[in-house]
Amino acid sequence: MHAVALFRVLATLFWMALFALIALTLWRVAIRRAPRALLSLTVVALVGALAFTLISAGLVFIEPYQMGVVITVLGEGGLRPEPLSPGLHWIIPFVERVETYPIARQTFTMAKTPGEGEWEGEMTVEARTLDGQRIFVDSSVIYEIDPTQVIRLHIRWQHRYEQDLIHPETRGIIRDVVSQYRVDEVVSTKRFEVTAEISRRLEEVLSANGLTLVDFVLRDITFTPEYAQSIEQKQIAEQQALQAKFVVEQKKQEAEQARQVAQGQADAAVIQAKGEAEARLIRARAEAEALKLIAEALAANPNLLTYEYISKLAPGVRVMLVPSNAPFILPLPEMEATGP
Numbered sequence: 001m002h003a004v005a006l007f008r009v010l011a012t013l014f015w016m017a018l019f020a021l022i023a024l025t026l027w028r029v030a031i032r033r034a035p036r037a038l039l040s041l042t043v044v045a046l047v048g049a050l051a052f053t054l055i056s057a058g059l060v061f062i063e064p065y066q067m068g069v070v071i072t073v074l075g076e077g078g079l080r081p082e083p084l085s086p087g088l089h090w091i092i093p094f095v096e097r098v099e100t101y102p103i104a105r106q107t108f109t110m111a112k113t114p115g116e117g118e119w120e121g122e123m124t125v126e127a128r129t130l131d132g133q134r135i136f137v138d139s140s141v142i143y144e145i146d147p148t149q150v151i152r153l154h155i156r157w158q159h160r161y162e163q164d165l166i167h168p169e170t171r172g173i174i175r176d177v178v179s180q181y182r183v184d185e186v187v188s189t190k191r192f193e194v195t196a197e198i199s200r201r202l203e204e205v206l207s208a209n210g211l212t213l214v215d216f217v218l219r220d221i222t223f224t225p226e227y228a229q230s231i232e233q234k235q236i237a238e239q240q241a242l243q244a245k246f247v248v249e250q251k252k253q254e255a256e257q258a259r260q261v262a263q264g265q266a267d268a269a270v271i272q273a274k275g276e277a278e279a280r281l282i283r284a285r286a287e288a289e290a291l292k293l294i295a296e297a298l299a300a301n302p303n304l305l306t307y308e309y310i311s312k313l314a315p316g317v318r319v320m321l322v323p324s325n326a327p328f329i330l331p332l333p334e335m336e337a338t339g340p
Contacts, residue, residue, distance in 0.1 A: 003088060004059045011052035018045035057093035062086045065104040067150045072096040083150045099154060103145050105214055108166050111138040112222065123167075124222075127175040133183040133227055137174050138219040141166055141202065149210030156209060169205045173198055187221055194218070 021042040028038060062068045068084030073095055075081070084098060091098060112124035125137045143166070145153060157165055177197045181190050195218045203213040 004056060004061045007052050007056035007059060011049060011056050014045055014049035014052055018042065018049050021045055054093050058090050060084065060089045060091055060098045062089065062098075062100065065102055066100045067103050067145070067147050068098040068100050069151055069154045070096050070098055079151060079155070081151075083147070085147075099158075101145055101150050101153065101159075103147050103150070105142060105144045107140055107142050108162050108170075109138075109140045109219075110167070110170065111140075111219065112136060125171050125174045127178040129178055129181060129183040129186055131182045134224050135178065135183060135186065136222045137178065138221075139170065139174065139198075140217040140219055141170055142214040142217065143206060143211050144214060146207075146210050146212050153210035161209070161211065165209055166206070166211075170202060173201045173205070177201070183223075183227075191218065191221075 021038055025038045025042060060068065062084050064086045066086060068089070070080035070084060070091060071078060072080060072092070074092070080096075089098075110123040110125055125139065127135055127137060129135060153161060177194055178186055181194060185191075186194055195216065198218070199213065199216040202216055206213045
């Protein structure tokens with residue numbers, strides 16, 4: 001309990017004691033008994049009640065997260081030139097009063113969902129893009145009161161700065177900035193640029209009125225049901241086109257693989273045919289060389305052929321029948337005579 005609350009409690013207790021003493025004094029007078037002692041206590045209670053009431057009315061405690069604006073009938077313009085900083089202060093009772101303002105960070109939200117906005121009802125910002133599409137923007141403004149500008153804020157807006165300053169200015173800036181971009185840019189490629197531009201312009205407006213912009217948050221962007229359906233259909237068509245392209249590429253890859261396999265088989269067949277041809281050529285050359293050697297051998301020894309012929313005959317052959325009119329190709333050796 002801080003000092004102001006303590007003095008208020010004491011003032012309340014003294015007033016209660018005063019009323020009790022007055023009632024007791026009247027009762028003693030009614031029964032015709034002298035109330036002299038009670039009169040002294042009543043005076044003390046009255047003085048204490050008035051003193052503590054004046055003290056509690058003059059003391060003001062400003063919380064650490066607040067600043068105070070002193071409204072007075074004595075100063076020029078009805079205000080003290082300097083605000084009250086956090087702590088205990090003294091004002092002239094019943095002549096001056098204090099309006100406190102929070103200097104902690106505050107958040108003002110404008111959203112489509114009623115429970116998310118600062119006030120009851122839907123507070124999303126409806127805007128039109130450069131290409132004429134309607135979009136709905138949910139956003140939050142995080143700000144704080146500049147302690148050095150709290151008197152100017154009080155003079156201009158009092159406690160209406162959210163309702164009469166932040167709300168309309170933010171709506172207007174969002175609509176103006178969004179109107180400079182196409183819907184696809186706002187949603188994807190230029191979203192950060194849109195947010196930065198809104199923040200810059202909003203910061204200028206708030207700074208000129210005693211507020212400091214901490215951050216502007218672009219929470220969500222939604223579309224009309226018709227446009228959302230068209231986007232969904234477009235995405236489906238794009239997915240189907242990508243699927244078809246994938247199938248085509250897959251078929252191309254399969255065809256290329258089949259061509260490479262066929263090319264490999266053809267190359268293998270060519271290599272095999274070349275190998276077989278070279279083998280036949282080698283064999284032919286070898287046979288020709290062999291025949292050449294045989295021819296040279298026969299030329300040098302004519303009886304060699306006869307010898308080869310006879311060596312091929314079975315060892316047990318003793319009789320050969322040949323046609324009577326057929327000439328002998330080779331001279332036959334004389335047959336051994338057989339016994340009688």
